[in-house]
């Protein structure tokens with residue numbers, strides 16, 4: 001593999017692994033940047049931001065991060081790749097931005113973790129395949145260890161007992177902060193597994209709750225979590241209504257995703273360092289490898 005080693009903290013011998021976090025000064029990007037520093041990795045003092053962001057820089061855990069507009073994206077990534085090719089990039093931006101970002105990461109030969117939901121995963125995979133072989137990717141709609149375990153468990157159940165819930169009707173409600181643009185990527189993934197278990201649902205029929213009043217009144221979202229929460233409820237009812245199941249995961253804040261994201265960064269850097277022939281991963285791979293803290 002070209003350039004420096006895989007990095008010290010979390011990445012093998014040598015200097016600490018360098019991590020660029022994009023989507024600054026957004027909530028997830030900021031939480032991940034803080035987790036990068038607290039885990040002893042090196043936060044790159046540059047972060048991609050949107051065209052509408054007014055600030056020129058932000059301070060995260062004592063690191064001044066200069067905000068880079070989309071127009072300067074390619075030149076910035078090329079410079080980072082030239083100097084530190086083992087840098088891992090993290091993307092928590094916007095569904096409308098993530099695919100162009102991913103194309104630029106792959107073209108620069110940089111490995112990347114995508115937490116942003118609502119993008120075109122097939123196009124991301126194609127970008128990695130078209131790159132020169134130094135770019136590795138991890139793409140996942142949810143980085144929280146326990147939710148990843150739930151997702152993996154349902155997928156395993158579906159593989160072992162396909163159609164076990166045939167005849168059941170599935171309904172799904174997800175509530176997120178009002179500015180979330182897309183339907184929950186986690187809900188879509190869980191619906192996929194429940195569909196394989198015999199209870200299909202069109203993702204267009206997932207109920208999205210984005211009104212703060214409704215979130216407090218009917219979902220039980222704490223008022224101080226309105227700007228950052230993810231409440232999911234999946235209900236399964238048998239054909240005659242005599243049997244009901246309900247799965248629920250309710251998260252307030254961002255910390256659980258940020259910690260999982262740093263696990264993903266360390267995992268991906270190690271795969272690249274080992275020149276693993278598999279170049280695209282998800283969080284279930286990290287969980288299976290026993291590399292989630």
Ligand SMILES: NC(=O)C1=CN([C@@H]2O[C@H](COP(=O)(O)OP(=O)(O)OC[C@H]3O[C@@H](n4cnc5c(N)ncnc54)[C@H](OP(=O)(O)O)[C@@H]3O)[C@@H](O)[C@H]2O)C=CC1
Pocket residue numbers: 022023024025026027028029048049050051052053070092093094095097101114115116117118140141142143144179180257
């Ligand atoms: N995989 C997981 O575990 C999780 C995934 N997410 C997903 O992560 C994404 C971000 O969430 P969150 O942090 O809450 O959202 P925020 O809106 O708080 O942050 C997104 C940031 O990205 C910026 N941005 C917009 N366009 C670009 C661009 N072209 N390049 C770089 N930055 C850009 C936004 O700027 P501006 O405000 O000006 O548009 C904003 O600062 C969402 O898709 C969300 O669903 C969230 C939590 C967990």
Ligand SMILES: O=C(O)C1=N[C@H](C(=O)O)C[C@H](O)C1
Pocket residue numbers: 117141142176177180183184185186187228229230
């Ligand atoms: O936007 C969020 O907040 C979240 N997005 C992810 C999703 O779309 O499923 C993960 C989690 O629900 C938080």
